């Protein structure tokens with residue numbers, strides 16, 4: 001794994017997945033949250049995940065779904081990680097821990113350190129995830145949490161270096177910023193993002 005952890009999210013097609021893997025992504029995300037232009041079903045995610053080498057983490061993305069639903073989608077798709085964007089608490093992370101998946105906790109709130117809820121990775125995101133809108137990560141009162149955390153929300157090939165310099169994030173996660181139109185990924189932008197992020 002390269003030093004900076006890079007996750008490319010919201011993949012829906014085989015060329016998207018192949019582009020992310022070829023570009024050197026450490027993780028790829030499949031959105032199971034309903035109502036997104038990027039939502040895929042478990043069978044599609046299973047086919048896409050089968051293209052991904054073991055060195056790249058496959059992640060299912062959820063928002064406000066029950067632990068039972070998260071578990072079912074994860075099992076049916078075979079993803080190795082789950083990313084939760086809802087109001088889950090430590091008990092939910094503990095319940096999911098048993099299956100041995102990598103747990104990502106996404107939040108727009110201020111957090112002191114990664115792992116407070118039992119997550120493996122923390123994701124600091126915009127209040128409206130997947131919107132492509134940046135939040136105030138560059139502001140003077142932003143304080144980075146301790147531990148392994150990913151910055152997300154409105155990143156793109158043009159601003160990711162500046163975002164990393166401002167925050168010192170351990171990794172980055174992107175969806176809208178590597179799309180040519182909403183919900184449609186661009187292999188060129190995926191490549192440009194990974195290159196820019198790694199400098």
Ligand SMILES: O=C(O)c1ccccc1N[C@@H]1O[C@H](COP(=O)(O)O)[C@@H](O)[C@H]1O
Nearest residue numbers: 009033036129130132153154174175176
């Ligand atoms: O992408 C979505 O539509 C989505 C839906 C529900 C929960 C999370 C979603 N995406 C996550 O949002 C961030 C980054 O978004 P963006 O780059 O600003 O578009 C990323 O963590 C995605 O996993």
